[in-house]
Amino acid sequence: MTRKSKWIYITSLTLFTLFATNAMAQDLKQPTLDDLIPGGETYRRIENKWYQWYGDFACLELGIDQVNGTRVDQKTKKEFPVITLDEANKLLAEKELGKIHSFYRALFLNDLATLKGAKALKEDKYPTLMLVNTSKNRVLIDWKQKTIVWNQPCPEKAENQDWNEISRHLAYTVDNNLYVCTASGDIQQITNEPDGIVCGQSVHRNEFGITKGTFWSPKGDLLAFYRMDESMVAQYPLVDITARIGKVDYIRYPMAGMTSHKVTVGIYNPATQKTVYLKAGDPTDRYFTNISWAPDEKNLYLVELNRDQNHAKLCRYDVATGDLQATLLEETSSKYVEPQHPIVFLPWDSSKFIYQSQKDGFNHLYLYDVNGKFIKQLTSGKWLVQDIVGFNRTEHEVIISSTEVSPLQSNIYGVDLRTGKRHLIGEKNATHSGIQLSASGKYLIDRYASPKDPRTIAVCSTAGRADKDFTLFQAKDPYEGFLMPTFEVGTIKAADGTTDLYYRLTKPANFDPNKKYPVIIYVYGGPHAQMINNGWQNGARGWDIYMANKGYILFTLDNRGSENRGLEFENVTFRHLGIEECKDQVKGVDFLKSLPYIDANRIGVHGWSFGGHMTVALMLRHPEIFKVGVAGGPVIDWKYYEVMYGERYMDTPQTNPEGYKECDLKNLAGNLKGHLLIIHDDHDDTCVPQHSLSFLKACIDARTYPDFFTYPTHKHNVLGRDRVHLHEKITRYFEDYLK
Amino acid sequence: MTRKSKWIYITSLTLFTLFATNAMAQDLKQPTLDDLIPGGETYRRIENKWYQWYGDFACLELGIDQVNGTRVDQKTKKEFPVITLDEANKLLAEKELGKIHSFYRALFLNDLATLKGAKALKEDKYPTLMLVNTSKNRVLIDWKQKTIVWNQPCPEKAENQDWNEISRHLAYTVDNNLYVCTASGDIQQITNEPDGIVCGQSVHRNEFGITKGTFWSPKGDLLAFYRMDESMVAQYPLVDITARIGKVDYIRYPMAGMTSHKVTVGIYNPATQKTVYLKAGDPTDRYFTNISWAPDEKNLYLVELNRDQNHAKLCRYDVATGDLQATLLEETSSKYVEPQHPIVFLPWDSSKFIYQSQKDGFNHLYLYDVNGKFIKQLTSGKWLVQDIVGFNRTEHEVIISSTEVSPLQSNIYGVDLRTGKRHLIGEKNATHSGIQLSASGKYLIDRYASPKDPRTIAVCSTAGRADKDFTLFQAKDPYEGFLMPTFEVGTIKAADGTTDLYYRLTKPANFDPNKKYPVIIYVYGGPHAQMINNGWQNGARGWDIYMANKGYILFTLDNRGSENRGLEFENVTFRHLGIEECKDQVKGVDFLKSLPYIDANRIGVHGWSFGGHMTVALMLRHPEIFKVGVAGGPVIDWKYYEVMYGERYMDTPQTNPEGYKECDLKNLAGNLKGHLLIIHDDHDDTCVPQHSLSFLKACIDARTYPDFFTYPTHKHNVLGRDRVHLHEKITRYFEDYLK
Numbered sequence A, B: 001m002t003r004k005s006k007w008i009y010i011t012s013l014t015l016f017t018l019f020a021t022n023a024m025a026q027d028l029k030q031p032t033l034d035d036l037i038p039g040g041e042t043y044r045r046i047e048n049k050w051y052q053w054y055g056d057f058a059c060l061e062l063g064i065d066q067v068n069g070t071r072v073d074q075k076t077k078k079e080f081p082v083i084t085l086d087e088a089n090k091l092l093a094e095k096e097l098g099k100i101h102s103f104y105r106a107l108f109l110n111d112l113a114t115l116k117g118a119k120a121l122k123e124d125k126y127p128t129l130m131l132v133n134t135s136k137n138r139v140l141i142d143w144k145q146k147t148i149v150w151n152q153p154c155p156e157k158a159e160n161q162d163w164n165e166i167s168r169h170l171a172y173t174v175d176n177n178l179y180v181c182t183a184s185g186d187i188q189q190i191t192n193e194p195d196g197i198v199c200g201q202s203v204h205r206n207e208f209g210i211t212k213g214t215f216w217s218p219k220g221d222l223l224a225f226y227r228m229d230e231s232m233v234a235q236y237p238l239v240d241i242t243a244r245i246g247k248v249d250y251i252r253y254p255m256a257g258m259t260s261h262k263v264t265v266g267i268y269n270p271a272t273q274k275t276v277y278l279k280a281g282d283p284t285d286r287y288f289t290n291i292s293w294a295p296d297e298k299n300l301y302l303v304e305l306n307r308d309q310n311h312a313k314l315c316r317y318d319v320a321t322g323d324l325q326a327t328l329l330e331e332t333s334s335k336y337v338e339p340q341h342p343i344v345f346l347p348w349d350s351s352k353f354i355y356q357s358q359k360d361g362f363n364h365l366y367l368y369d370v371n372g373k374f375i376k377q378l379t380s381g382k383w384l385v386q387d388i389v390g391f392n393r394t395e396h397e398v399i400i401s402s403t404e405v406s407p408l409q410s411n412i413y414g415v416d417l418r419t420g421k422r423h424l425i426g427e428k429n430a431t432h433s434g435i436q437l438s439a440s441g442k443y444l445i446d447r448y449a450s451p452k453d454p455r456t457i458a459v460c461s462t463a464g465r466a467d468k469d470f471t472l473f474q475a476k477d478p479y480e481g482f483l484m485p486t487f488e489v490g491t492i493k494a495a496d497g498t499t500d501l502y503y504r505l506t507k508p509a510n511f512d513p514n515k516k517y518p519v520i521i522y523v524y525g526g527p528h529a530q531m532i533n534n535g536w537q538n539g540a541r542g543w544d545i546y547m548a549n550k551g552y553i554l555f556t557l558d559n560r561g562s563e564n565r566g567l568e569f570e571n572v573t574f575r576h577l578g579i580e581e582c583k584d585q586v587k588g589v590d591f592l593k594s595l596p597y598i599d600a601n602r603i604g605v606h607g608w609s610f611g612g613h614m615t616v617a618l619m620l621r622h623p624e625i626f627k628v629g630v631a632g633g634p635v636i637d638w639k640y641y642e643v644m645y646g647e648r649y650m651d652t653p654q655t656n657p658e659g660y661k662e663c664d665l666k667n668l669a670g671n672l673k674g675h676l677l678i679i680h681d682d683h684d685d686t687c688v689p690q691h692s693l694s695f696l697k698a699c700i701d702a703r704t705y706p707d708f709f710t711y712p713t714h715k716h717n718v719l720g721r722d723r724v725h726l727h728e729k730i731t732r733y734f735e736d737y738l739k
Helices: A003-027 A085-094 A111-115 A542-549 A567-571 A579-593 A610-621 A643-650 A657-663 A665-671 A690-702 A722-737 B003-027 B085-094 B111-115 B542-549 B567-571 B579-593 B610-621 B643-650 B657-663 B665-671 B690-701 B722-737
Strands: A050-054 A058-062 A066-071 A079-084 A129-133 A137-142 A147-153 A159-163 A170-174 A177-181 A187-189 A197-199 A214-216 A223-229 A235-240 A247-252 A262-269 A274-277 A286-293 A299-306 A311-318 A324-332 A344-346 A349-357 A364-369 A374-377 A385-392 A397-402 A411-416 A422-425 A431-437 A443-450 A453-461 A470-474 A486-493 A500-507 A517-523 A553-557 A598-608 A628-632 A675-679 A707-709 B051-054 B058-062 B066-071 B079-084 B129-133 B137-142 B147-153 B159-163 B170-174 B177-181 B187-189 B197-199 B214-216 B223-229 B235-240 B247-252 B262-269 B274-277 B286-293 B299-306 B311-318 B324-332 B344-346 B349-357 B364-369 B374-377 B385-392 B397-402 B411-416 B422-425 B431-437 B443-450 B453-461 B470-474 B486-493 B500-507 B517-522 B553-557 B598-608 B628-632 B675-679 B707-709
Touching: A050 A431, A050 A443, A079 A085, A085 A137, A085 A147, A159 A214, A214 A286, A223 A286, A235 B235, A262 A286, A262 A299, A349 A385, A364 A385, A385 A431, A397 A431, A411 A431, A486 A579, A500 A542, A500 A579, A517 A542, A517 A579, A517 A610, A542 A553, A542 A722, A553 A579, A579 A598, A579 A610, A598 A610, A598 A722, A610 A628, A610 A665, A610 A675, A628 A722, A643 A657, A665 A690, A675 A690, A675 A722, B051 B431, B051 B443, B079 B085, B085 B137, B085 B147, B159 B214, B214 B286, B223 B286, B262 B286, B262 B299, B349 B385, B364 B385, B385 B431, B397 B431, B411 B431, B486 B579, B500 B542, B500 B579, B517 B542, B517 B579, B542 B553, B542 B722, B553 B579, B579 B598, B579 B610, B598 B610, B598 B722, B610 B628, B610 B665, B610 B675, B628 B722, B643 B657, B665 B690, B675 B690, B675 B722
Parallel strands: A517 A553, A517 A598, A598 A628, A628 A675, A675 A707, B517 B553, B517 B598, B598 B628, B628 B675, B675 B707
Antiparallel strands: A050 A058, A058 A066, A066 A079, A129 A137, A137 A147, A159 A170, A170 A177, A177 A187, A197 A223, A214 A223, A223 A262, A235 A247, A262 A274, A286 A299, A299 A311, A311 A324, A344 A349, A349 A364, A364 A374, A385 A397, A397 A411, A411 A422, A431 A443, A443 A453, A453 A470, A486 A500, A500 A553, A707 B707, B051 B058, B058 B066, B066 B079, B129 B137, B137 B147, B159 B170, B170 B177, B177 B187, B197 B223, B214 B223, B223 B262, B235 B247, B262 B274, B286 B299, B299 B311, B311 B324, B344 B349, B349 B364, B364 B374, B385 B397, B397 B411, B411 B422, B431 B443, B443 B453, B453 B470, B486 B500, B500 B553
16 A cells, blocks of 8 residues: 555545544434433433342342243253242232232342252252242242242341341341341340440441441351440531421541440350350450351351551450450551451361451462461462452362452452462453352352443353353443443553553543543542443443533543552552542643643542542642542541541541641642532531531631532432432533633 | 814713723722721721710710810810829729720719719719729729729629619629629529520510610619520521531520420519519410619519510519519500510609500600500601600600601601600711710710711710700721722612612722623612611622622612511511512612613622522522522521511411412522522521521422532621631622623
């Protein structure tokens, strides 16, 4: 091809492309915020289906009107009916047990079979039980026999329900106390504590991997539970303006450096109706986390962490007496230790467990015996194990999710416990989540997404034999026929000059490189979160799409301190949260300024929570860069944030006064030059309104001019229908001042 | 003059005028918000001086370093020294009684002499006593003899101090209880009530003319006081975000239709240390107001009003027993009765008193005897008596302030009680306030202002003999040398087609009739206030001036419902506050649109409190007119406002559901089209934040988009230094959206 013809070719191509894009763009619908934002009236949710396992034999699809099975057989994928809503409700009606409206919340029982060694059970011996909840009863239906085999009344006002499949006991809370309803329907009140002492609920503000407050022993004979005395914790007042006359909803909120709550762990035996409390000593300024049961139910393991969060101990307690039997392991750090994963026993060898630790810089698996003897490190490398999904009991493999393929992905691996060898399970070029292992661990239901694939649900052999794998469900592009921007992911160097940081650039569909675009940086920037991934649309949010369609370029950078990059990447922020993070974001701005199509005079920033902090911090530390910011629920002064999260990264105001001062944005209030809208909701019980209100006062004192808005009755995020209003509000602010 | 020469003349004049204006404007300083807003660092307060009477003989000017007298003699105006700060502090130091820093808070005693019949006292017999307060002592100094004649220790934490000049007893409160410190320094605790019962303080939220809670008998032997049980009143939570962790400051706030407080009146005798409570019956849902003492101290008079506020009774009680002796008068109304003025006894005839009533449509004076027998109406006409200033005891005249000259003015009149004839005292073309009568009422110190006169202080003969009058002090124009707009006052017809309404139009200094100006309507519009008067700059506010200088025209209209125009003008708003008021404001807009230099597409509105309500109401009821509004501390829903004020005009939500619904701006939230900024402070204990927050919620529900701001720690108004910030904030909003 001559040079000339090549030139003509390129020109025609360009013209054609432009023409095609325009023509296409004209045919495409502009998505509205209601289309794009969760809670919107026309929100285009990614299609989804709900499955559960029937042993290793079939995947059951839980629908509204029926449950259908699909046999695990790539060739035939044979489908079979399981039960219909009419059938189920007819059975329920016969015994006057109430009614169900769909199967979405049904539970197909596998635990008992698994405990007995599922692989030994033939299908004709395998239990065919399904648990459903009517408003009045918890009912076990044999879906094969079409009979009701058991039922239990649903206690009124029961919250935090935790049902054990083997004992069929139900643990639950009413207000601040804990109850058990036994398999035979007896109600047993376990605690009778006054207001200020909470039993059977999540403690330590859901930090350290804690998500609940009850822990049944494997066979459901004993119930471990948290008891939290927070009567000594100062109460923060949130005002409910929907009452006839405004009233206070108090929350007990331990602020950094202030008196914190005290947690103990009890073990309740429904047979004896006795509770034994673990004799862990003075609970003052200590955290009790990562509870796990010994397979024989004789011991309870947990991690005890000091308030300074730099010394963790894995302890074993005698369940019968509450005595401490042994401290198996200890971990210390000059910064912090963050135990997030309970130990997991090997299903085929109850004398060994897997312990997770970041001690080599990345979260990896370590094998120990019950006496705390180190056996070996199971995984290692400059990537991290995200979670233990389960085990392939046949092959003696642990199934994990990890970042080994890419820090932007979660992939599933089987790890051979004997050899340490790993093999990838499922699609490599995608990010996986919501994995469900079959009874023996031979298969898994895999859910994954990639930039162009919103959701695939597949069955995979955990042996990594792709010839066994098949697709159960493929979601359509929810925005087919809609105008969509393009997403680009790349890396730049962090402010330290060496670390790679990932960014995402969202460009309007009809992007013209000769134009100058305003840019909005959407930022989070805090620990335990990552904004950019190799999932659907690279993790871009509906609002990013909306703004790109309005002619903005959206940019997001996962700075140092964010998730999935290892301990050192994260803890560079220790004792001065926000400082290094802002430096990295400025590197992001430098990169943007290097792009010819970015208008450096029109740079905005938006973020929520830690991202709200980052937004305000960037506006104040770099008023020469940022013209407009919208900060939601921002942390302003870490001394108003809670003890568990706040002190991990910042220590206390008493021990780190310089750090608290440096990071207190009130001290920078006088720097505000651009337009800054702060949104803080009046029922924010995560980051209390005092943050933003005290910042407003600091600005008023300094004679600077932020804007402010609040969503009454909303908590840390504006959710539901009002989330559309929120994003229209944010949009208008940028349209008013950045366009 | 030929036509040509006339043309030339006009042209040259115009050119000259333009040139002159420009030249002048260039020389003039632009006032800043700090210059114009009270609380500003350079706020240009109108110059002032403080005077008190010495009998009928001289006016004493209270300064920082000295007190000087000026003899009441128009010809000589002879000045004489009274006392210096050094002299006073030397006397105080000798007795170790502390120190004073100025004479601003000194009190020159006249009451005792007045009681004895001041006119009979020659100057050489007249007391020459001055009361001063050091931080530790209340001290009487004989300023002529330069001796200390008496002193009393100042009790710690004493608030609401009420000192009687004759008995020299001091009544005061500490927290919620009432005390007396006798002339001899004995501390007597009168009440010992728990939290929720308040004694000796103003009650009924300062409505019905109530401003305090203690009332000494004429000779100071007995103390009448209010006791308010508000323990049954719901508490509204205001959150203090300046505490280490946000805490609640509760206020007991009876909302319309809800349970209200209960008030009783006690009479305490320091000699016997006994309290007698008036036997007024069940205090539930009743108001006790307009307390006045019989001259012989044997009876107490007060007005009792039902909760519906349409039936008032003037009652006389026996002080010794607390028994009701007689109900002297009753007033009823189909709308409301609003007793605001205690009866006043004639100084020369203790069997007669003057009663004020609006029963003929305007507040006028009526003479009665102590048995409630009507003697005669003293004043009448389509104007109103604003207050009784006092009496000319020599001429048997009552001195009043009234609107007889103009509804825009307060003028002083002497009314002959025998003939009813009135004569004007002092300058006619000015509005008068802060009048101080001399001991016998022969003279008064008059303070007045007019559009071009910021403040004059003069001595006037109450006999109306202008040849006796002379000027004590003339304040300079505080904005001399500054660029100022022009103020025009006129009338338009109200929405009823007949009533005249006054408006004020503020035009930029360099006004050009060929330009189109944006206009901002500053509105209050509620009862008991009038925005336009014949005082300094016609009552225009500093911010009006600031905005006019920025090129806006400012417009204010006193709609029906506002003050000084009589009962019918006011109570046309009964049971639907805001409706007629808005109609009148729209007539104001019609007038503005008739002016060729007004840009009808750029009309904004701003107001606070009732004016905040009006601002929001106008934005919602007339989105086609108003593009931008800024509402401060608005009433949104009258059911969130307090009982006393709210129910007077609106009845209760139970008895007037249609009215409450019609006036609840939440119901109109969906109408919002323009830009509306609502400012509501977090410690607003007059109009609680629930108003604005519930409106935001209504707008979010209706998907409309108001803006919001709050001044933490501020109450119903942003006062002090932050008031400048507030007005800069308001200014920016109009500059962003209306310019």
